[in-house]
Amino acid sequence: MRSLLLLILCPALFAAQPNVLILFSDDQGSADLSCQGSKDIPTPNIDSLAKNGVRCTQGYVSSCMCSPSRAGLLTGRSQSRFGHEINWEGRDDSGLRGLPVTEKTLADHLKAAGYRTGCVGKWHLGDVAKFHPKQRGFDEYFGHIGGSHDYFASKDGGKGATYALEGWDGKPFEFENEYLTDIKGRAACEFIRKGDAAKPWFLYVAFNAPHGPLQASEKYLSRFAGIADEKRRTYAAMVSALDDAVGAILGELKAQGALDNTLIFFLSDNGGPLDRNGSLNTPLSGEKGFMLEGGIRTPYLVQWKAKLPAGKVYEQPVSSLDISATALAAAKTEAPANLDGVNLIPYFIGEKEGRPHEALYWRMTARGIWAIRLGDWKLVTHNGWHEIPAAKPKPRLIHLASDPGELHDLSAKEPAKLAELQNAYNAWAAPLPEPLWTTDVSPEAVKARQERVKRQNMKK
Numbered sequence: 001m002r003s004l005l006l007l008i009l010c011p012a013l014f015a016a017q018p019n020v021l022i023l024f025s026d027d028q029g030s031a032d033l034s035c036q037g038s039k040d041i042p043t044p045n046i047d048s049l050a051k052n053g054v055r056c057t058q059g060y061v062s063s064c065m066c067s068p069s070r071a072g073l074l075t076g077r078s079q080s081r082f083g084h085e086i087n088w089e090g091r092d093d094s095g096l097r098g099l100p101v102t103e104k105t106l107a108d109h110l111k112a113a114g115y116r117t118g119c120v121g122k123w124h125l126g127d128v129a130k131f132h133p134k135q136r137g138f139d140e141y142f143g144h145i146g147g148s149h150d151y152f153a154s155k156d157g158g159k160g161a162t163y164a165l166e167g168w169d170g171k172p173f174e175f176e177n178e179y180l181t182d183i184k185g186r187a188a189c190e191f192i193r194k195g196d197a198a199k200p201w202f203l204y205v206a207f208n209a210p211h212g213p214l215q216a217s218e219k220y221l222s223r224f225a226g227i228a229d230e231k232r233r234t235y236a237a238m239v240s241a242l243d244d245a246v247g248a249i250l251g252e253l254k255a256q257g258a259l260d261n262t263l264i265f266f267l268s269d270n271g272g273p274l275d276r277n278g279s280l281n282t283p284l285s286g287e288k289g290f291m292l293e294g295g296i297r298t299p300y301l302v303q304w305k306a307k308l309p310a311g312k313v314y315e316q317p318v319s320s321l322d323i324s325a326t327a328l329a330a331a332k333t334e335a336p337a338n339l340d341g342v343n344l345i346p347y348f349i350g351e352k353e354g355r356p357h358e359a360l361y362w363r364m365t366a367r368g369i370w371a372i373r374l375g376d377w378k379l380v381t382h383n384g385w386h387e388i389p390a391a392k393p394k395p396r397l398i399h400l401a402s403d404p405g406e407l408h409d410l411s412a413k414e415p416a417k418l419a420e421l422q423n424a425y426n427a428w429a430a431p432l433p434e435p436l437w438t439t440d441v442s443p444e445a446v447k448a449r450q451e452r453v454k455r456q457n458m459k460k
Helices: 002-009 011-016 044-051 066-075 106-112 180-194 218-224 230-255 322-330 415-429 443-459
Strands: 019-025 054-056 116-122 140-144 201-206 262-268 300-303 312-314 359-364 369-374 377-380 396-399
Touching: 019 066, 019 230, 019 322, 044 230, 044 262, 044 300, 066 106, 066 322, 106 116, 106 201, 106 322, 116 180, 140 180, 180 201, 180 230, 218 230, 262 322, 359 415, 369 415, 377 415, 396 415
Parallel strands: 019 201, 019 262, 054 312, 116 140, 116 201
Antiparallel strands: 054 300, 262 300, 359 369, 369 377, 377 396
16 A cells, blocks of 8 residues: 555656666576686676676675575575575475565565566475465566476476476476577566566566586587586586576666666575586685585676666675665665665765675574674684584684685684684574474474474564
8 A cells, every 4th residue: 555655646756766687696606707707708798787887796695505595585584584594305395395475575575665576587485386486576477486497398307306487377388499598588588578667677587507407508508619628618608698698688678778777686596516517616615505605605796877886896795685675775665674684785886884794694504504704704614515414513713804715714823703703603593493494304394393483483
């Protein structure tokens, strides 16, 4: 009702609201863009976002793994606050695993503010109807619900086959002799093109490239004949396809006269998994599944030509959790008080000095991994998601400003700093609920855990 009254009384307010576009890649290495230093994978279209906007050199996501990272991105809240800390294997028809329906998404908030909302691509936030994008604030959806998808076949042929590609009409979208990344780019352009030019929109484009399976068409492979390693060559081809799709989307924005007043974010869901897909996180240590920088720092580009400076390099830590707060501020919509992110625009344009965040936190209880960054210091467990520790792992104290590769543990030399970070992390983690599911993903175990979390929340 409030949004409707504002629309009637203040149409100029809505005309001034920018479109919001999130371009989300999957398992992309932090070093695998030209603007991030890549020498063997040209990415001119994605690079243009840095050229015409802001490149954040210390851009973090809220998890080192696919599904929880998406939960944090779309809610603007640490997914640990609502128990969504880890992936699950294969398709889950139990309805027990997915982004809790008690959580509001950025799409929910922008839709209430008068935006048309759309989602293209990989969902990975729940497999049953109650978790579907159209139940989570999105008016329109084109994509696949599961975590992976074949690039050449209409149905997912990957591990734990899930769903066929779903078209705008909700029916299976059959394709043959096409490449999935191209299809997603085209679908995003369709959403932009068919809307009412007078109404702002929010579009979340979740590419599955360059996540496995490692597949690329000859069109893209032929661009990298000089890369001898087959895995790296295929990966490079997949990133190049991603870049072409981004170029098509930017071209459509320009054709519709919408490029200047669209707030665009580009980032990946986590760091590259290195040997598994041929990605590079250089010079960062670690990879997907680790709370080391290589698992949680990704490319992070922001463009809004009507508002933000061009070619700015921003060197303070920012988070994927900031996207909701930033987009809602740009849309002149009050953000919920429970968001963990902040509006980055004043920092980018110089209205605010200092760090947007003094502290950032990560937790994945099922694997015993966690981290805190406090200023230039970081306390982190070194084990990864696939390593279930036999004993409680000892965290390592890192001074990131002088040791971005996280090579030197200063715990013994800096006991006071070690205690400061450990205490700060403990204070953040203390009120968090149990994860809704962990390593035991049987329906009985998950349901019992969720009942415990409900009881815990009722006592607060």
